Amino acid sequence: xxxxxxxxxxxxxxxxxxxxxTPPANTIEEVHLDLAASVFSxxxxxxxxxxxxxxxQVSTGVSAFYFGREIxxxxxxxxxxxxxxxxxxxxxxxDESIANYLKKGPDKDLLxxxxxxxxxxxxxxxxRIGGFGGKSDILATCETYTGEPxxxxxxxxxxxxxxxxxxxxxxxxxxxxxxYVLTIMPEQKLSANKNGxxxxxxxxxxxxxxxxxxxxxxxxxxxxxxxxxxxxRDGLPxxxxxxxxxxxxxxxxxxxxxxxxxxxxxxxxxTKNYSALEFxxxxxxxxxxxxxxxxxxxxxxxxxxxxxxxxxxxxxxVESLENPLFEDSEISRLQKQRLAGIKQEENQPRAIAYRKIxxxxxxxxxxxxxxxxxxxxxxxxxxxxxxxxxxxxxRVINSNNASYLIVGNINLEEAKDMLESKFxxxxxEASQQKLSLFNVDLPKSRKVYLIDKPNAIQSYIVAGQxxxxxxxxxxxxxxxxxxxxxxxxxxxxNMNLREDKSWSxxxxxxxxxxxxxxxxxxxxxxQTDKTADSIKEIIKEFDYYLGDQPIRYDELEKAKSSKTLRxxxxxxxxxxxxxxxxxxxxxxxxxxxxxxxxxxYSEPTLEEVQNxxxxxxxxxxxSWLIVGDLKEIxxxxxxxxxxxxxxxxx
Numbered sequence: 001x002x003x004x005x006x007x008x009x010x011x012x013x014x015x016x017x018x019x020x021x022t023p024p025a026n027t028i029e030e031v032h033l034d035l036a037a038s039v040f041s042x043x044x045x046x047x048x049x050x051x052x053x054x055x056x057q058v059s060t061g062v063s064a065f066y067f068g069r070e071i072x073x074x075x076x077x078x079x080x081x082x083x084x085x086x087x088x089x090x091x092x093x094x095d096e097s098i099a100n101y102l103k104k105g106p107d108k109d110l111l112x113x114x115x116x117x118x119x120x121x122x123x124x125x126x127x128r129i130g131g132f133g134g135k136s137d138i139l140a141t142c143e144t145y146t147g148e149p150x151x152x153x154x155x156x157x158x159x160x161x162x163x164x165x166x167x168x169x170x171x172x173x174x175x176x177x178x179x180y181v182l183t184i185m186p187e188q189k190l191s192a193n194k195n196g197x198x199x200x201x202x203x204x205x206x207x208x209x210x211x212x213x214x215x216x217x218x219x220x221x222x223x224x225x226x227x228x229x230x231x232x233r234d235g236l237p238x239x240x241x242x243x244x245x246x247x248x249x250x251x252x253x254x255x256x257x258x259x260x261x262x263x264x265x266x267x268x269x270x271t272k273n274y275s276a277l278e279f280x281x282x283x284x285x286x287x288x289x290x291x292x293x294x295x296x297x298x299x300x301x302x303x304x305x306x307x308x309x310x311x312x313x314x315x316x317x318v319e320s321l322e323n324p325l326f327e328d329s330e331i332s333r334l335q336k337q338r339l340a341g342i343k344q345e346e347n348q349p350r351a352i353a354y355r356k357i358x359x360x361x362x363x364x365x366x367x368x369x370x371x372x373x374x375x376x377x378x379x380x381x382x383x384x385x386x387x388x389x390x391x392x393x394x395r396v397i398n399s400n401n402a403s404y405l406i407v408g409n410i411n412l413e414e415a416k417d418m419l420e421s422k423f424x425x426x427x428x429e430a431s432q433q434k435l436s437l438f439n440v441d442l443p444k445s446r447k448v449y450l451i452d453k454p455n456a457i458q459s460y461i462v463a464g465q466x467x468x469x470x471x472x473x474x475x476x477x478x479x480x481x482x483x484x485x486x487x488x489x490x491x492x493x494n495m496n497l498r499e500d501k502s503w504s505x506x507x508x509x510x511x512x513x514x515x516x517x518x519x520x521x522x523x524x525x526x527q528t529d530k531t532a533d534s535i536k537e538i539i540k541e542f543d544y545y546l547g548d549q550p551i552r553y554d555e556l557e558k559a560k561s562s563k564t565l566r567x568x569x570x571x572x573x574x575x576x577x578x579x580x581x582x583x584x585x586x587x588x589x590x591x592x593x594x595x596x597x598x599x600x601y602s603e604p605t606l607e608e609v610q611n612x613x614x615x616x617x618x619x620x621x622x623s624w625l626i627v628g629d630l631k632e633i634x635x636x637x638x639x640x641x642x643x644x645x646x647x648x649x650x
Contacts, residue, residue, distance in 0.1 A: 003180050008187035010455075012347040013060070013340065014081035016091050017182040018098075022075045022174045025068030026146050031158040032170035033066035033075055038114045039106040039167075040064045041077070044280035046110065048077070051097040054277070057333060058085045058093055060340040070145055075175065083340055087183060102175060105168030113284035115159055120287035120306055122156060126236055127573045202490050214571065214594040217581060218412045223424045224399050229581055229591070230406045230415050233574065239310045239408035240574040242582055243301040243317070246403075247396045249374045250296045250367035250516075251435055256388060258376015262338060263392045264292040264299055269330040272323035276330060279316065288313040290320065294374060296367075297515045298586060299396050304575075307409045314422045321397055322426065326386050338381050345373055346650055349460035349525065349627040352451055356648065357462055360449060360623050361519055362440050368516060398428040405581045407574045437516030440466060442621040446643035449623065451650055452630040459531040459628030463538065464521035467616055470513040471587035476600050477612040478520075482511050483559040484551045485541065485613075486522055490558070492541050493522065501537070503530040515587070520617075528629055532636035535624070542619040550610040563601040 023029040041048040041064040052059040061080040066073060077098065081090045121133070128134030142151035215231040222228065249260040268283075268290065269276040283290060286309040291302040301321065305313040345351035355371040362369035371377065404423075406415050442465055467478060479487070486493040486509030497504040507524040526534040545551070571577045571594065584593050624642060626633070638645050 002177055004183075005181070006183045006185060009184055010347075011184060011186050012344045013083060013186065014087050014090075015184045016079050016081065016087060016094060017184070018077045018094070018179045019182070020075045020175055020179050022066065022068075022073040024071050024073050026151060026155075027068075028158055029170050029174070030066065030068045030073065031155060031162055032167045033068075033073070033174070035111065035114055035118070035159070035162055036106060036167045036171055037064035037066050037075065037077075038118065039110045040101055042114065043110060043284050045107075045277045045284075047101050047107075048079075048094075048097050050277065052079055052090065052093055053337075054333065056093055057336060058082050058090050060337050080340075082336065083343065087185075091181075091183075098175070102168075102171050105164045105171070108164050109281065109285070111162075111164055111167070113281065113287075115162070116287035117284055118159060119156060122152070123236055123306065124238060124304070124574075127238070129572065130569070214580075215407075215577075217584070217591040217594075219591065220412055220416045222404075222416070222420055224427050226399060226402050226404060226423065226426075227585075228404045228406065228412070228416055228419060229585060230410070230412045231577060231581060232409075232411050233407055233577065234409050237307040237409050238574055239303075239305050239307050239406065239410050240578050241303040241404060241406045242578055243303075243321075244403045244405060244582060244585060245299040245301075245396055245398070245401045246297070246586075247398070247401050248297045248299055249294050249370070250437075251395065252370065252392075254364070254370070255380065255383075256376075256392070257370055257380045258338070258342075258374065259380070259384060259388060259392045260294040260299060260396060261374045262334065262376070262381070262384060263326075263389045263396065264294050265334060266326055266330065266389060267292050267301075267320040267324050267397075269334060270325045270327050271319050272325065273319060274316075279320070283313070283316055286312050288316075290317060292320075294396070296372070296374075300582075310410070311418060314418065318422050318426075324393065326389050326393070328386060331384065331386060331389070335381060335384060338375065339378060342375055342378055342381065345375060349453060349456065349458065350523070352453070352627050352650055353460055353462045353625050356449070356451065357519075357521065357623075357625055360625060361464075361466055362517075366440060366516075367435055367437060368514065394428075399423075399426045400428055402426075403585055405578060405585060407578045407581065437469075439517060442466065442618055443623065444621065446620060446622055446624065448637060448642050448645045449625045450630055450634060450637065450645060450647045451625070451627045452647070453627050453650070454629055454631070456627070456629045457528060458525050459528055459534075459626055459633055461524040461526060461531070461534060461538070461624070461626050462521050463524075463535075463622050463624040464509075464519055465618055465622050466517040467511075467520050468518070469516055470518055471589065474612055474616075477604055477609055478616065479511065479563070480556060480559050480604055480609045481551070481613040481616070482509050482520060483562070484555040485509065485545050487511065488559070488562065492545065493524070493538060496537055496541060497524060497526065497534055501530070503527055503534055513583070513587075528632050531626065531628055531633040532640055535626075535637065535640060535642070539619060542617065546614055546617060546619070550613065551606070553606055556604070556606050556609055560601060560604075564598050567598060 022033055040046055041062050048062045048064060052062050059079045060082050064077045066075050079090055079094050081087050125133035126135060130136050138152050139149045143149040215233050217229055217231050220228045252260055268279050288305040288309050293300055301317060303313055303317060345355060351373060355373055358372045359369045404419055485491055493507045497507045504524055504526045510521045510523055512519045522538055524534060571580050580594050
């Protein structure tokens with residue numbers, strides 16, 4: 001019989017889970033249930049997504065998945081309750097959608113698309129030796145659970161042979177009225193975990209260097225003036241591409257915060273020739289994916305495809321870039337999801353901090369002085385309009401801003417011919433705008449900003465300053481400067497606050513990339529009653545680091561080994577190699593920069609790194625932002641006398 005429980009947690013919205021016991025992994029039912037879950041929820045045309053998120057709009061997100069283990073499995077279905085909607089209404093809609101799915105079985109077209117996508121996912125995983133879904137993971141899983149390292153072949157054969165009727169039969173055998181139903185609802189729940197783990201010996205490091213030759217990066221120019229950059233890597237029939245658009249959300253006015261990412265997300269939500277659901281169906285049918293997004297300095301369209309589907313995938317890219325409709329109904333639907341997302345950010349300490357730190361570091365008049373999440377504010381998203389999105393579209397989706405970066409099983413001639421046929425005639429009227437990324441002086445003294453998060457069991461500390469832009473002459477030296485003090489697990493800050501004192505689950509310095517001044521920020525989530533003590537320890541560690549205990553020879557050698565030995569694995573997949581190429585193009589590096597990295601990482605001396613730290617790090621001029629329960633931490637933070645203290649709103 002059905003079992004029901006309600007759990008109260010510190011979450012921004014209610015989530016409903018329904019879970020069934022099922023057969024274990026490595027059975028034919030595993031294949032059927034994997035596909036059943038994906039067809040039910042993963043696509044925009046999927047019944048669960050279409051019913052609850054798209055049509056009724058009572059949920060902001062749904063999912064279904066099969067979790068198979070050695071002696072049993074679980075089949076999950078979940079729905080996030082939209083703000084202002086009664087959870088009972090959502091569960092009723094959820095039950096109705098499940099009942100219809102069990103009655104009709106999966107749509108044959110959706111099933112074929114999901115089979116293609118799953119098969120393509122296996123192919124993509126074969127790029128990697130390690131990691132989840134890589135060669136070693138696949139082989140080890142098969143060997144462990146079946147004694148046959150090639151059991152994945154049977155899985156794929158069964159996958160391709162599975163019919164809608166097979167899935168319907170399996171669902172009828174296992175998905176019934178005996179589900180476990182868990183409803184997680186918003187409410188503070190305070191707890192403390194005092195367990196610790198001794199990691200004092202650290203982790204073993206490789207001792208021998210590995211030589212690796214990165215593929216050459218070639219370039220060409222389309223007839224409309226856009227540049228192509230290509231790194232050919234054969235072996236698997238895969239192609240990945242990023243269209244890099246040199247316009248990001250730093251260009252937004254304060255009245256239009258979040259509009260760039262919103263516009264990018266709208267590009268596949270209805271075009272001249274496809275509805276949002278039809279576009280998603282066409283993409284899934286060929287096993288490809290297209291993603292859209294925006295950062296401070298650039299926006300992007302990301303493409304992943306089997307080689308045989310690359311041309312068809314590009315047709316869909318062209319359709320989304322040249323013919324978006326920005327229909328009011330789709331804007332309204334995405335607006336609700338974005339507002340729910342902002343509400344979630346405003347409940348998460350790290351996101352709260354990064355929504356505020358840009359303005360603190362750069363000032364409101366600087367292009368970077370805005371929420372660094374890029375999602376905007378409740379006010380701006382509530383006031384979004386089609387006309388505003390069209391203006392953002394004209395600025396960002398511009399042939400004068402576009403570069404095409406491609407990696408995979410394709411040569412430059414093939415790529416150029418294909419892109420010329422798809423994009424060669426794309427010429428935008430708007431000229432590329434130059435953004436003024438003026439330098440900001442460091443504050444004359446420290447200042448502390450506090451944000452109240454009542455009943456928080458941790459405080460989130462963000463502290464730091466601005467540095468020269470990515471690509472500056474001292475870039476590698478600054479990486480090493482950061483590594484020993486806060487840029488790695490074995491850094492001084494993490495070993496102090498996590499390993500020695502157990503006040504934090506992990507402390508890291510974030511050295512952000514930017515075309516303008518970049519930031520270096522200590523990120524330290526710490527237990528509430530140790531907030532002030534943690535601040536003192538952070539200050540102490542930097543005083544030592546810039547005083548009589550600078551980076552040591554062994555710390556620098558460990559950093560060099562880490563940087564150089566991981567280079568082959570760092571760019572192992574097409575996606576990671578493409579990321580390296582994006583870094584090259586965005587920051588105007590030489591095309592053989594990846595090959596130069598090994599020597600660049602080996603060159604710095606101990607004295608150079610020590611001098612770099614003293615040159616750039618100015619802890620006495622830092623901005624400190626602390627998100628936490630002010631009734632517990634405010635008085636102790638003020639007692640530190642770091643400087644002026646200001647309480648700001650969330």
